[in-house]
Amino acid sequence: MISRLALSAAAIALAGSVAFAQPAATPPPPERNLQVLPRDIAQRDLINIMQSFNRALGVECSYCHVAGNFASDANGHKNIARGMLRLTQRLNRELLPEIQGLGEPRVSCFTCHRGEAQPATAPGAPPAAPHTHSGERG
Template sequence: MIIAVSAFTQPGQPQNEKPKNLKVLPKNISNEELTKVMRGFNAALGVKCNYCHAPKSNGEKGMDFASDANPKKNVAREMIKMTQKINKKYFNKEHDGVLKNISCETCHNGAAKPKTLTK
């Protein structure tokens, strides 16, 4: 999984500035890849950036992407780790020339809360 860049670049922030506070995603991820991953999360969960990211605390408009103030950000990190473990153990194998794996979309299908089966 990877995330998008241009939409997440702060006004006045240099394009080549490295993302901060990455705990699950690769620390050397490019801004472009980070933006792709984040846009993937947006689409898979049908949410906007403020679902997981906290607003800037200094009164400026925009998001503080490095902040951990929004608890949903840590939930997202745990979900990424869970998906990676499942893929590594069960799905990260090639079948008929296609690499099979799961992603956020597998369960969320564009909804913030995935539908679950109940008896």
């Protein structure tokens, strides 16, 4: 009994490692590390979301991912981004719908980040454009 179980577990592990050995009805590969986004999300939709993160924060994929392993959580920015995903979902699904008189809630990463990894918290900050010269330093 135990050895039969162990054998079938080994067979499943083997099947999972061979890309085309899975039957059509099998759920997505178990090594996928999605905790907020739907596990069965289409790859194209996933990459579209990831590219929207890049644009919203003004960063590259490597800002949140360690090279060569998108499923890894070793880069701390990735887990922060997970919390931000939950925050954004909660705003749109729970908090904004409680406010009367609004249209469809559509807060996105860009709503706050505006192309910056660290969003501004106050208006009137001095311009951050790198090529602006104030003249003070000659």
